[in-house]
Amino acid sequence: MKPLFIDSKMRLDPAEHKVPNDSYTLGPIQAGEPCCIPKTLFSIKNLSLHYGTKPALKNVSLDIYEGCITALIGPSGCGKTSFLSTLNRLTDMLPDCKVTGDIQFNGNDLRDPSVDVLGLRRDIGMIFQKPVPFLLSIRRNIELPLREHGITKQSEVDSIVQQVLQDVGLWEEVKDRLESSALALSGGQQQRLCIARALALKPKVLLMDEPCSALDPISSAVVEDLITSLRGRYTVIIVTHNLAQAKRIANYAGFFWVSDRAGCLIEFGQCKQVFEAPVHELTAAYVDGSRG
Amino acid sequence: MSTNTLATCLIWLAALFVTAVFVCLLADIISQGLTGLSWSYLIEPPQDAGRAGGIGSIIVSTGLILLVAIATSAPLGLATAILLTEFSTQKSTFAQFVERSLDVLSGIPSIIFGLFGNAFFCIYLGLGFSILSGGLTLACMALPILIRTATEGLRAVPNDYRLSAAALSMTRTSALIHLLVPAATPALVAGLMLGIGRAGAETAALIFTSGYVDRMPDSVMDSGRALSVHIYDLSMNVAGGDAKANSAALVLIILLFVINSVSSFLANHWMHKRIIHL
Numbered sequence: 001m002k003p004l005f006i007d008s009k010m011r012l013d014p015a016e017h018k019v020p021n022d023s024y025t026l027g028p029i030q031a032g033e034p035c036c037i038p039k040t041l042f043s044i045k046n047l048s049l050h051y052g053t054k055p056a057l058k059n060v061s062l063d064i065y066e067g068c069i070t071a072l073i074g075p076s077g078c079g080k081t082s083f084l085s086t087l088n089r090l091t092d093m094l095p096d097c098k099v100t101g102d103i104q105f106n107g108n109d110l111r112d113p114s115v116d117v118l119g120l121r122r123d124i125g126m127i128f129q130k131p132v133p134f135l136l137s138i139r140r141n142i143e144l145p146l147r148e149h150g151i152t153k154q155s156e157v158d159s160i161v162q163q164v165l166q167d168v169g170l171w172e173e174v175k176d177r178l179e180s181s182a183l184a185l186s187g188g189q190q191q192r193l194c195i196a197r198a199l200a201l202k203p204k205v206l207l208m209d210e211p212c213s214a215l216d217p218i219s220s221a222v223v224e225d226l227i228t229s230l231r232g233r234y235t236v237i238i239v240t241h242n243l244a245q246a247k248r249i250a251n252y253a254g255f256f257w258v259s260d261r262a263g264c265l266i267e268f269g270q271c272k273q274v275f276e277a278p279v280h281e282l283t284a285a286y287v288d289g290s291r292g
Numbered sequence: 293m294s295t296n297t298l299a300t301c302l303i304w305l306a307a308l309f310v311t312a313v314f315v316c317l318l319a320d321i322i323s324q325g326l327t328g329l330s331w332s333y334l335i336e337p338p339q340d341a342g343r344a345g346g347i348g349s350i351i352v353s354t355g356l357i358l359l360v361a362i363a364t365s366a367p368l369g370l371a372t373a374i375l376l377t378e379f380s381t382q383k384s385t386f387a388q389f390v391e392r393s394l395d396v397l398s399g400i401p402s403i404i405f406g407l408f409g410n411a412f413f414c415i416y417l418g419l420g421f422s423i424l425s426g427g428l429t430l431a432c433m434a435l436p437i438l439i440r441t442a443t444e445g446l447r448a449v450p451n452d453y454r455l456s457a458a459a460l461s462m463t464r465t466s467a468l469i470h471l472l473v474p475a476a477t478p479a480l481v482a483g484l485m486l487g488i489g490r491a492g493a494e495t496a497a498l499i500f501t502s503g504y505v506d507r508m509p510d511s512v513m514d515s516g517r518a519l520s521v522h523i524y525d526l527s528m529n530v531a532g533g534d535a536k537a538n539s540a541a542l543v544l545i546i547l548l549f550v551i552n553s554v555s556s557f558l559a560n561h562w563m564h565k566r567i568i569h570l
């Protein structure tokens with residue numbers, strides 16, 4: 001087992017969540033622009049994925065830049081979720097799922113069998129399309145993974161719980177009922193709880209699969225602000241069907257499309273370019289809203 | 293009459309019939325057994341082959357046999373179910389083989405289990421006619437049904453939990469302990485209940501393994517007579533034992549009912565404490 005990632009000094013304190021945007025070290029932030037000197041974090045080459053014999057992704061190649069927000073757009077069933085799950089090796093858990101191709105993460109081969117998958121998944125958090133709160137209290141939902149990772153001091157756990165719930169705008173709503181079941185929360189609250197749960201582990205990368213699809217405009221805005229505030233400190237890959245949102249928050253955008261029954265990456269580039277001057281006509285049609 | 297009303301009538305009739313059978317049976321046993329039931333009947337040892345005295349020693353033997361059966365079959369059953377669901381895929385040859393064998397096992401008549409238990413536990417392992425042999429034989433009988441319900445319970449837990457836990461970098465074991473097994477608890481308890489129900493009502497398998505002796509057992513290595521064996525013996529072999537057989541049958545029914553209620557209460561209570569609402 002070799003650890004893939006990196007010195008632990010890079011892990012950030014919850015207190016630092018409050019640091020205002022402009023004091024990030026990675027340079028000025030502007031939506032639609034690269035946020036910093038692009039440093040490749042994931043380098044993906046010729047990635048293909050099959051469920052049984054059915055192809056779901058074909059020859060996807062792209063680079064994900066550190067500290068930036070990358071938005072993935074595309075119609076339903078084009079393999080966006082499948083793509084995200086290759087990045088934290090969640091595809092290992094699906095028995096008939098075969099992945100081929102090359103993924104470099106921070107300069108190391110991510111698909112190497114000797115990689116410490118637990119450590120990898122701690123560095124790369126994931127938020128699912130459908131919220132999956134565990135059958136536990138709200139507090140235990142966040143506490144359980146924390147304790148798993150050796151954070152057991154009650155005061156420390158409590159402060160992290162409060163911090164992450166504040167980050168997702170849930171604290172005021174649930175602070176009086178932390179001990180009640182997480183299943184009693186509304187769908188949108190559950191999704192924010194799941195985001196909080198992932199943030200609590202302080203990952204370096206966040207894979208977000210349509211995090212706002214179940215949210216009302218207000219909590220959607222909260223989550224969006226949260227994602228924007230992560231820029232520079234976290235690398236975020238977000239799948240979204242909300243093109244306006246992608247345009248607002250992303251630095252880079254990738255457009256997936258189904259061709260020959262398999263998903264492929266049609267276009268990838270700076271967000272501004274993909275939305276305003278797409279090279280491929282499919283992309284142009286899709287961002288125009290006339291297809292897909 | 294429309295098909296709809298006809299169907300409704302049929303369904304109601306069927307429900308009525310089933311309930312009626314149950315009520316008649318219960319009423320018969322209660323009316324004949326209640327008179328003989330008293331505190332002393334429950335604690336005194338049987339006399340004159342059960343015609344007189346009570347069933348104190350028999351209740352103790354029955355309890356011990358069930359305890360042995362539960363203590364061995366529950367962990368074994370849970371472990372097998374976990375192996376089948378979490379550590380092998382449903383399509384693997386191994387899982388299919390095990391599940392086929394369990395299906396066949398659950399259809400085997402109890403007298404065969406009795407003969408097997410006698411040959412294996414009593415003679416081959418040298419445990420003799422004893423409560424231990426009886427309990428272990430019952431465990432073998434209860435296992436298939438236990439494993440089947442536990443496997444179904446675990447499989448019914450959505451895969452999302454496993455993926456979410458993995459994405460939070462939790463190990464498989466801790467996902468199992470903290471998330472999957474608690475989510476499957478109702479099914480596990482139901483399986484255990486079915487298993488115990490089958491074991492507690494068992495006669496044939498016990499005659500060959502835990503034996504007839506109606507003395508108070510000193511240890512699990514002693515032979516002990518189970519309630520069901522006692523009922524069988526009183527009504528088939530002992531002239532004038534029918535009244536006592538009815539009382540014993542009533543006790544057996546109450547006992548199974550109590551075990552059932554207590555365990556579902558415990559399961560509910562435990563889940564409530566962990567705030568699990570399904």
Ligand SMILES: Nc1ncnc2c1ncn2[C@@H]1O[C@H](COP(=O)(O)OP(=O)(O)OP(=O)(O)O)[C@@H](O)[C@H]1O
Nearest residue numbers: 051056075076077078079080081082083094129263
């Ligand atoms: N576990 C699985 N087993 C078999 N096929 C799968 C599995 N998961 C996804 N697929 C198939 O792979 C293809 C891509 O699915 P995926 O979930 O990645 O799409 P998506 O882009 O996330 O779609 P959506 O926008 O609707 O979430 C689909 O055709 C789907 O049917």
Ligand SMILES: [Mg+2]
Nearest residue numbers: 080081129209
């Ligand atoms: Mg998806």
